[in-house]
Amino acid sequence: MSKQATIKEIAKKLGVSISTVSRALHDHPSIGLRTKMRVQEVAKELNYEPNQAAIQFKMGKTFTLGVILPELTENFFSQAISGIEDVAFENNYNVLFGQSHDDVEKEKQIVATFIKNRIDGLLVSLSKSTRNIEHFQKLANFNIPVVFFDRVPKEEDCYTVSCDLFKSSVKIVDFLWEQGHRHIALLKGPQTLTATNERMRGFMEGLSRKRAKTDPSLFSSSDLTKESSWGAMKDILSQKNRPTAVIAFNDYVALDAMQYVKRHTDLVINKDICFVSYSNLPMRTYLDTPPLVSIEQFPYEQGRKATEMLMAILNGEELENRQIVLDGELIALTEE
Structure with a gap:
């Protein structure tokens, strides 16, 4: 493996100072065009590559x-x-x-x-x-x-x-309300995430604008794992006022919840119960029973x-x- 050429070698071959070569390679205005061209030709001839680490160190950036x-x-x-x-x-x-x-x-x-x-x-x-x-x-x-x-x-x-997940959640409630849904469940995400609270606030605001009472029994949480989403869905469906619609934290959570419904209940998705969510994943378009709507978060x-x-x-x-x-x-x- 050949040794990488240095500015010192270029300077020696041209019989000029190292500083002159450095300025020429950086197109400094104090160096004449002829000298710049000679330096660049020799640099190309010797396969010179600038030392990025040294340049970055000098600039204080990586x-x-x-x-x-x-x-x-x-x-x-x-x-x-x-x-x-x-x-x-x-x-x-x-x-x-x-x-x-x-x-x-x-x-x-x-x-x-x-x-x-x-x-x-x-x-x-x-x-x-x-x-x-x-x-x-x-x-x-x-x-x-x-x-x-x-x-x-x-x-x-x-x-x-x-x-803006607050406004987006209000939009979802408006959509479901127009579809005739009055018992709406919220399958939340981890409480540590600000996004979970924003979804909740928007959901509550959406119902408030409809002058509808919230049913805390229809709130459940998932830690975003399949097992947790299944458990949350089981809890929601065990309530006295079974929901006709579920707002899921995102499309992945919605898919897990829908899978639970298909495997453990006789409910028909998008007939007996429907799902809406967030993220608008491309795979939604390939599903036989996808979430009805999803929020595009760009x-x-x-x-x-x-x-x-x-x-x-x-x-x-x-x-x-x-x-x-x-x-x-x-x-x-x-x-x-």
Whole structure:
């Protein structure tokens, strides 16, 4: 393996100073065109490649962003990744990904690893077990800005990009009400997630606008696992006022709950009981009995806008708004 050429070797071959070669390679105005061309020709001849580590050290940047997600395999987050990578590429940044697998301890380990690797900024969608963000707040000590997206903390001073789940939940209640449903269940997610509380608030507001009483017996929670969603669905169906509609935390939870109904009851989905949810996963269109509607939360746009916000912070720009909230769109599957 041949040794990589250095600026010193280029300077020696041309009989000029190292500083002259360095300025020529960086197109400095003090260096004449002829000299620049000669330096570039010799650099090409010797297969010279700039030492990125040295350049980054001099600039005080690594041009690397860190990203922490619950699961890379989830369609929602894979779409968000595309938005993140597109903006990073446009700004000549590399991206390092880490999966928390919804475990706050794993999340903390990834943060520590990213600090050691000298990332310039961090993008995060919180794990379901994250109860506080102290491990992210410590990044300020290393001048590493953090932008949260989708699963965001409740703290108002954070930089965040999310979907308005409160208004989206009101839209869902309006839809179900128009369909004639009066007994509506809410299959919630983990209480640690701000998104769970926003869904709940929107659900309560939607019913309040209809002057309808809420039935706490029709509230149940899932930790987002299949077993937990099955247990929550079993609890909901055991109530005296059996619901005709269920609002599930997301499409994955809805699919697990629907599977429970198919395997353990005689109820016919979308006839005796229907489901609505959030995320609008593409696979919905391939199901025989999909959720009637799902809220589009625009994961690509969330990832893109979060990365644009992070780049603005890194570039020292003043941000008028620390929190960007996108309007969710209610998507219904219509029969062809």
